[in-house]
Amino acid sequence: MGMKDTSTFEGIDLYSMLGVAPNASFEDIKAAYRRAARRLHPDVNRNNPGAGVQFQQITVAYETLGDTDKRKEYDKKSQQHADNLHFTLRITPSKRRITSLPEPQVIYLLAEVFPDARASQANQKRDSRLNLCLVLDRSNSMNGPRLNQVKVAAHQIIDQLGEQDIFSLVAFNDRAELVIPATTVTDKAALKARVSMMTASGGTEIFQGLEAGITEIRKFLAPRLINHIILLTDGNTFGDADKALDLAKTVSKDGITISGMGLGQEWNDRFLDELANSTGGSSSYINSAGAVVRFLNTHVRHLSNTFADRMHLSIAPDPDVKLESAFKLQPNAQPLIIDQGFVPMGSLQKGRSISTLLQYELPAKMPLGFRSLSRIVVIGDILGERIRKFQAISDISLEITSENVNEQPPSAILDALGKLTLYRMQERANDALEKGDVRQATRQLENLALRLAAMGESELAQQAKQEAQQVAHTAALTDKGKKALKYQTRSLLLYAENNEDNGNGDS
Amino acid sequence: MMICPFCGFKNRPGAFFCDDCGQPLHEDPGTMTMPTRQIELVTSEINAKSSWGTASFDAQSTVMLHIRDVREPVQIRPVARMTIGRSDAATETYPDLDLTSYGAMEKGVSRIHAALLRTEESLTLVDLGSSNGTHLNGQRLVAEQPRVVRDGDEIRFGKLVAHIYFQTR
Numbered sequence: 202m203g204m205k206d207t208s209t210f211e212g213i214d215l216y217s218m219l220g221v222a223p224n225a226s227f228e229d230i231k232a233a234y235r236r237a238a239r240r241l242h243p244d245v246n247r248n249n250p251g252a253g254v255q256f257q258q259i260t261v262a263y264e265t266l267g268d269t270d271k272r273k274e275y276d277k278k279s280q281q282h283a284d285n286l287h288f289t290l291r292i293t294p295s296k297r298r299i300t301s302l303p304e305p306q307v308i309y310l311l312a313e314v315f316p317d318a319r320a321s322q323a324n325q326k327r328d329s330r331l332n333l334c335l336v337l338d339r340s341n342s343m344n345g346p347r348l349n350q351v352k353v354a355a356h357q358i359i360d361q362l363g364e365q366d367i368f369s370l371v372a373f374n375d376r377a378e379l380v381i382p383a384t385t386v387t388d389k390a391a392l393k394a395r396v397s398m399m400t401a402s403g404g405t406e407i408f409q410g411l412e413a414g415i416t417e418i419r420k421f422l423a424p425r426l427i428n429h430i431i432l433l434t435d436g437n438t439f440g441d442a443d444k445a446l447d448l449a450k451t452v453s454k455d456g457i458t459i460s461g462m463g464l465g466q467e468w469n470d471r472f473l474d475e476l477a478n479s480t481g482g483s484s485s486y487i488n489s490a491g492a493v494v495r496f497l498n499t500h501v502r503h504l505s506n507t508f509a510d511r512m513h514l515s516i517a518p519d520p521d522v523k524l525e526s527a528f529k530l531q532p533n534a535q536p537l538i539i540d541q542g543f544v545p546m547g548s549l550q551k552g553r554s555i556s557t558l559l560q561y562e563l564p565a566k567m568p569l570g571f572r573s574l575s576r577i578v579v580i581g582d583i584l585g586e587r588i589r590k591f592q593a594i595s596d597i598s599l600e601i602t603s604e605n606v607n608e609q610p611p612s613a614i615l616d617a618l619g620k621l622t623l624y625r626m627q628e629r630a631n632d633a634l635e636k637g638d639v640r641q642a643t644r645q646l647e648n649l650a651l652r653l654a655a656m657g658e659s660e661l662a663q664q665a666k667q668e669a670q671q672v673a674h675t676a677a678l679t680d681k682g683k684k685a686l687k688y689q690t691r692s693l694l695l696y697a698e699n700n701e702d703n704g705n706g707d708s
Numbered sequence: 709m710m711i712c713p714f715c716g717f718k719n720r721p722g723a724f725f726c727d728d729c730g731q732p733l734h735e736d737p738g739t740m741t742m743p744t745r746q747i748e749l750v751t752s753e754i755n756a757k758s759s760w761g762t763a764s765f766d767a768q769s770t771v772m773l774h775i776r777d778v779r780e781p782v783q784i785r786p787v788a789r790m791t792i793g794r795s796d797a798a799t800e801t802y803p804d805l806d807l808t809s810y811g812a813m814e815k816g817v818s819r820i821h822a823a824l825l826r827t828e829e830s831l832t833l834v835d836l837g838s839s840n841g842t843h844l845n846g847q848r849l850v851a852e853q854p855r856v857v858r859d860g861d862e863i864r865f866g867k868l869v870a871h872i873y874f875q876t877r
Contacts, residue, residue, distance in 0.1 A: 295722070295724070296722070299722075300721075302721055304709065304720070304721065305720060306720055306721040306722040307720050307721070307722035307723055308722050309722075309724075562720070563722070609734075610724060610734065614724075615724060615734070618724050618725055619724075619725060619732065622725040622730045623730060625730075626730050640852070643852070644852060644853055647850050647852070647853060648715075648728075648729045648730055648731075648850075648853065649730065651729075651730075651850060652729075652730045652731070
């Protein structure tokens with residue numbers, strides 16, 4: 202449990218572990234411990250190793266809080282910590298009581314990480330300094346309004362940055378060109394002039410641009426900085442996608458995040474998703490040149506509002522439980538790759554949460570009583586006067602019963618799941634098409650149209666319907682429809698406040 | 709196992725939305741957005757054993773189709789896929805269940821209008837791109853999308869209204 206390790210002590214509140222108030226009397230604490238112990242004692246949970254862990258936890262809590270001296274010491278320590286800023290992890294399961302069934306069943310958890318509320322009020326001063334590199338596609342197809350808008354966006358980003366920030370800019374087509382080598386942002390006019398010189402020509406080879414961008418980032422790479430690359434492209438990269446993905450995975454270990462932005466319809470969405478996912482960055486769809494400026498600006502503004510960086514999520518389900526999928530809902534909606542120990546989650550920004558929806562499969566014939574489901578750990582570097590590593594842990598336990606439980610799931614989970622279902626339907630339509638099953642793809646899209654209409658998304662429903670007809674006739678989606686359905690069903694998952702930074706830019 | 713009331717897909721317990729058609733599963737079927745059934749009582753012919761509203765349909769089950777304004781119900785023994793429509797010699801169209809003698813022509817039934825599909829545990833109805841549509845309990849079906857039929861449901865082919873009853877032996 203690591204309870205004695207002071208570095209994890211911070212995140213764990215012994216009072217809440219026993220379910221008592223910080224000013225509870227000794228009698229209250231004792232009674233609360235007895236109540237919990239009866240529930241979790243290994244003797245009554247013989248087939249339930251999870252209960253053993255839980256029991257240990259409450260025992261440690263009781264040993265500390267039930268001893269006057271130790272409690273004083275703990276209170277003193279947590280008071281010192283109380284002044285430190287931290288983040289909190291809140292887990293909400295779709296059901297707390299589960300009926301034991303002869304067949305496997307699914308359960309969902311909503312995992313939310315909240316930054317310290319004091320961070321957004323206390324000091325208006327920016328704690329986070331950026332080490333930002335723009336890697337911009339200047340291939341032939343960018344010619345005209347696209348490149349012009351990108352230049353305007355780059356100008357505004359330079360205006361946003363200050364002397365404490367590092368900025369670099371790489372333009373690429375078939376090869377990379379270093380437009381602005383990594384530098385502190387002092388002579389803004391000179392930097393902007395260089396941006397203005399960019400012209401469009403040639404093809405799209407992302408690896409070269411990415412590699413050059415990483416070289417610039419590395420010049421100033423430091424844990425004190427938000428080391429971030431924004432890759433903007435409007436085309437498919439040829440032959441070097443795997444190389445680019447390998448590179449992304451390597452740099453992720455050094456704390457560099459990459460966000461991918463696709464402009465127009467012709468870029469490879471799966472590639473950009475994977476590129477961003479493997480580093481904790483975001484991937485988004487900008488459907489018109491006109492939306493580029495606001496989109497990039499918002500992205501950079503959020504970055505410079507970072508509370509904690511290099512956030513990572515680790516999920517450890519119990520041995521008989523299977524974690525089936527994880528989907529990030531906030532601050533940007535995208536599927537997470539969970540085949541690694543610690544999943545990079547990017548930065549936690551002031552006043553905004555990171556939330557993830559997890560889907561587990563529970564085994565058949567679970568023994569009755571309390572059991573644990575999974576442990577979830579979130580770690581990250583809190584930025585401030587100094588950098589502090591912080592971690593929050595949560596062990597989720599459930600009650601398995603023989604009764605028929607008729608519990609309504611929390612509306613936040615239901616709402617997210619309803620929308621996630623839509624995203625998955627368009628994914629299934631795409632999968633079916635890849636396998637050549639036109640009938641199945643058509644059916645999925647028609648069903649999607651029905652659901653979208655039922656949820657009041659009439660415009661998107663119309664688009665799904667059109668794509669269904671398109672698929673029935675041509676066995677393929679239109680490029681535009683494919684991207685719109687994918688990224689707009691995703692963006693339905695976001696709260697209204699930050700819809701602006703998840704594609705759908707000009708609506 | 710949770711069978712989706714809309715498409716018949718088998719979902720795992722704990723799911724809130726159908727993994728196939730995306731419809732919500734967590735709502736009580738009685739409160740789902742289906743219009744009130746307009747059931748005409750034709751009790752004399754209904755088998756007392758059939759439990760009204762069930763979607764379960766086993767190998768032994770047969771179906772009685774009560775067509776409005778027609779005295780005698782039509783008894784059907786569903787096969788894997790039974791097409792419904794009106795026969796047309798000119799195009800050599802012969803559906804498995806021919807509704808010609810029940811006024812199919814004037815009621816706008818297409819030649820190949822719909823089909824009843826029997827799966828392991830349920831019976832589904834699918835519209836086959838008919839001109840005037842197939843309605844299940846007042847809801848128009850999207851072509852090619854099967855919907856689970858329950859005992860007592862109202863089915864409308866164009867303007868031809870029928871009620872379907874399951875008979876279990």
